[in-house]
Amino acid sequence: xxxxxxxxxxxxxxxxxxxxxxxxxxxxxxxxxxxxxxxxxxxxxxxxxxxxxxxxxxxxxxxxxxxxxxxxxxxxxxxxxxxxxxxxxxxxxxxxxxxxxxxxxxxxxxxxxxxxxxxxxxxxxxxxxxxxxxxxxxxxxxxxxxxxxxxxxxxxxxxxxxxxxxxxxxxxxxxxxxxxxxxxxxxxxxxxxxxxxxxxxxxxxxxxxxxxxxxxxxxxxxxxxxxxxxxxxxxxxxxxxxxxxxxxxxxxxxxxxxxxxxxxxxxxxxxxxxxxxxxxxxxxxxxxxxxxxxxxxxxxxxxxxxxxxxxxxxxxxxxxxxxxxxxxxxxxxxxxxxxxxxxxx
Amino acid sequence: xxxxxxxxxxxxxxxxxxxxxxxxxxxxxxxxxxxxxxxxxxxxxxxxxxxxxxxxxxxxxxxxxxxxxxxxxxxxxxxxxxxxxxxxxxxxxxxxxxxxxxxxxxxxxxxxxxxxxxxxxxxxxxxxxxxxxxxxxxxxxxxxxxxxxxxxxxxxxxxxxxxxxxxxxxxxxxxxxxxxxxxxxxxxxxxxxxxxxxxxxxxxxxxxxxxxxxxxxxxxxxxxxxxxxxxxxxxxxxxxxxxxxxxxxxxxxxxxxxxxxxxxxxxxxxxxxxxxxxxxxxxxxxxxxxxxxxxxxxxxxxxxxxxxxxxxxxxxxxxxxxx
Numbered sequence: 286x287x288x289x290x291x292x293x294x295x296x297x298x299x300x301x302x303x304x305x306x307x308x309x310x311x312x313x314x315x316x317x318x319x320x321x322x323x324x325x326x327x328x329x330x331x332x333x334x335x336x337x338x339x340x341x342x343x344x345x346x347x348x349x350x351x352x353x354x355x356x357x358x359x360x361x362x363x364x365x366x367x368x369x370x371x372x373x374x375x376x377x378x379x380x381x382x383x384x385x386x387x388x389x390x391x392x393x394x395x396x397x398x399x400x401x402x403x404x405x406x407x408x409x410x411x412x413x414x415x416x417x418x419x420x421x422x423x424x425x426x427x428x429x430x431x432x433x434x435x436x437x438x439x440x441x442x443x444x445x446x447x448x449x450x451x452x453x454x455x456x457x458x459x460x461x462x463x464x465x466x467x468x469x470x471x472x473x474x475x476x477x478x479x480x481x482x483x484x485x486x487x488x489x490x491x492x493x494x495x496x497x498x499x500x501x502x503x504x505x506x507x508x509x510x511x512x513x514x515x516x517x518x519x520x521x522x523x524x525x526x527x528x529x530x531x532x533x534x535x536x537x538x539x540x541x542x543x544x545x546x547x548x549x550x551x552x553x554x555x556x557x558x559x560x561x562x563x564x565x566x567x568x569x570x571x572x573x574x575x576x577x578x579x580x581x582x583x584x585x586x587x588x589x590x591x592x593x594x595x596x597x598x599x600x601x602x603x604x605x606x607x608x609x610x611x612x613x614x615x616x617x618x619x620x621x622x623x624x625x626x627x628x629x630x
Numbered sequence: 631x632x633x634x635x636x637x638x639x640x641x642x643x644x645x646x647x648x649x650x651x652x653x654x655x656x657x658x659x660x661x662x663x664x665x666x667x668x669x670x671x672x673x674x675x676x677x678x679x680x681x682x683x684x685x686x687x688x689x690x691x692x693x694x695x696x697x698x699x700x701x702x703x704x705x706x707x708x709x710x711x712x713x714x715x716x717x718x719x720x721x722x723x724x725x726x727x728x729x730x731x732x733x734x735x736x737x738x739x740x741x742x743x744x745x746x747x748x749x750x751x752x753x754x755x756x757x758x759x760x761x762x763x764x765x766x767x768x769x770x771x772x773x774x775x776x777x778x779x780x781x782x783x784x785x786x787x788x789x790x791x792x793x794x795x796x797x798x799x800x801x802x803x804x805x806x807x808x809x810x811x812x813x814x815x816x817x818x819x820x821x822x823x824x825x826x827x828x829x830x831x832x833x834x835x836x837x838x839x840x841x842x843x844x845x846x847x848x849x850x851x852x853x854x855x856x857x858x859x860x861x862x863x864x865x866x867x868x869x870x871x872x873x874x875x876x877x878x879x880x881x882x883x884x885x886x887x888x889x890x891x892x893x894x895x896x897x898x899x900x901x902x903x904x905x906x907x908x909x910x911x912x913x914x915x916x917x918x919x920x921x922x923x924x925x926x927x928x929x930x931x932x933x934x935x936x937x938x939x940x941x942x943x944x945x946x947x948x949x950x951x952x953x
Contacts, residue, residue: 314832316902333748336902337838346838347868417770419748420658487769492658492751521664521689525842527901539867554868557840562860608739611842611899612684613661621657 287449287467297466298322304462306372308342310335333419338381338533342374343404347554354548367403375411379434380424380603382412384533387599391536409455412436421604423493432484443480448473493617503592514622519579521612526557528606534599558582583619631678631758634800639670641701647727648698653682659753660739680756683736685895687711688848694722702726705733706803709794710891710927711848717930720851730793732801735785742780747773784894787811812915834875836902839868843896843906849886883909888936891927920944
């Protein structure tokens with residue numbers, strides 16, 4: 286295990302950024318999101334959750350796939366280059382890393398999404414343990430230990446020191462490139478274990494940590510789909526896309542053409558199952574009411590995804606929807622509503 | 631709150647209303663959600679406290695299509711939205727039984743977090759007749775802050791205690807205004823065009839196009855928004871470039887100009903904390919200056935300044951003259 290003093294982190298970031306691109310939590314106009322490091326970026330490692338999950342490092346909100354250019358009678362098609370440069374994502378939390386595992390299931394299964402795969406291949410993740418988990422967190426429910434994040438490098442910020450533990454070959458390589466800044470520390474293990482125990486003690490006390498997922502699996506499709514509970518649950522929903530866009534696992538996208546005036550940019554962008562034209566087809570839309578759209582989101586996360594992925598849920602318990610929904614709806618309330626109904630029957 | 635619940639139950643029982651639109655207690659101390667109550671036993675979860683910021687007027691567009699009357703709880707500022715929606719024939723007054731509920735300012739959980747209060751397990755003082763201090767039991771110890779410091783921006787420039795429309799009133803309201811409504815706008819007006827552009831560029835670069843501002847906005851009540859239409863190039867699901875980031879918000883601000891009551895819901899719901907109300911407030915300030923003071927939603931009959939023509943109307947050239 287290695288360590289570096291907090292006051293030397295800027296030097297660490299400078300060093301990483303001199304070798305490859307560095308993404309980390311940056312405060313911009315009062316809000317923290319993952320962004321590219323620069324000398325004047327306001328790095329914020331204290332805010333537990335970035336507004337958006339860092340999934341856009343691997344799966345950007347909008348990306349061009351190819352461009353058609355018209356020049357007289359000649360039409361040329363230029364495919365967008367795949368990621369070729371190595372980059373580092375610093376400060377991802379355990380839940381968001383689990384979110385990337387979910388995305389991997391989607392984009393790295395056959396047919397492989399080459400844009401995503403290239404980014405995954407070239408990215409090294411340095412995870413940061415959650416020093417002070419918050420009341421909206423429920424990663425433990427999905428088997429994640431936020432005190433021991435699984436990534437290329439795991440890191441813990443304990444008082445004024447960052448402890449650094451390479452976990453994979455990529456992590457070892459990054460660590461080697463930073464050898465002049467990181468110091469080996471034999472006493473680190475003990476400190477990290479104490480920090481982990483403290484984090485886990487807080488996790489035990491979180492209001493959502495005892496949330497039960499009983500009854501949610503790939504085999505209950507029709508029972509859950511036909512439940513009358515949806516008739517009530519969706520009602521406050523404003524049909525905005527906040528929950529889907531802050532979510533670390535929502536992976537649906539739309540492909541559209543942008544008229545550049547002298548050609549077409551074919552791009553893809555995040556889509557939201559809350560939107561009225563989501564999965565619109567030639568015959569029209571297969572979900573015509575907000576109830577159906579609302580149901581889709583939770584059925585996907587808690588039933589369809591586990592059915593197709595060996596029981597893996599596509600919710601990781603980051604709690605961003607809990608914090609951000611304008612109508613105070615969220616996946617926890619949905620799970621609890623079904624639980625309550627189960628209890629009454 | 632009990633008086634409100636009792637009265638709602640009475641009106642439900644005697645058949646005056648078919649349902650009640652209010653707020654249901656959340657599963658955390660600060661996340662009540664808008665909800666319909668149709669049976670007496672539903673009221674076990676009914677809540678009305680400092681966290682009930684949602685403006686229920688917009689829900690009345692859909693509720694107006696339901697069988698029977700809907701009892702709706704509206705705070706003083708919400709009633710401006712309701713009246714404006716009446717003027718636009720988007721809600722049916724006959725389908726609403728309005729209880730004007732008292733308000734002493736609504737709370738913003740983001741402000742509470744910004745004060746360093748996190749891991750909230752319980753809150754005291756957020757009740758409708760609670761104290762001036764909020765006390766939080768958190769995972770990281772007991773914390774306090776003043777009620778006013780945790781209030782939504784809009785409450786600091788409150789339009790007043792009066793309900794613009796109601797069938798009956800329950801509860802006291804309190805004056806919470808302690809800032810000038812146009813101070814922020816004036817600060818931006820004083821910037822150079824370059825500074826102003828940079829300011830909005832920085833704010834709007836955070837936009838994730840979730841459409842929460844539009845969908846919560848009582849003035850945004852088009853059945854099909856031009857930005858959702860896939861028949862035209864105007865449909866946008868993501869901001870492809872910084873031009874589109876701005877276009878959506880500026881078009882929206884123009885579209886609601888003269889109709890926006892300044893209810894502040896856009897800024898309340900923005901997940902990225904963009905001060906969207908500033909666009910609307912700039913229009914309101916301009917309208918006040920060019921056409922005389924006007925408050926959308928204060929009435930439901932008269933034509934607004936931008937929809938009536940007089941020979942004295944400001945000419946477009948005013949923009950060039952003023953800079």
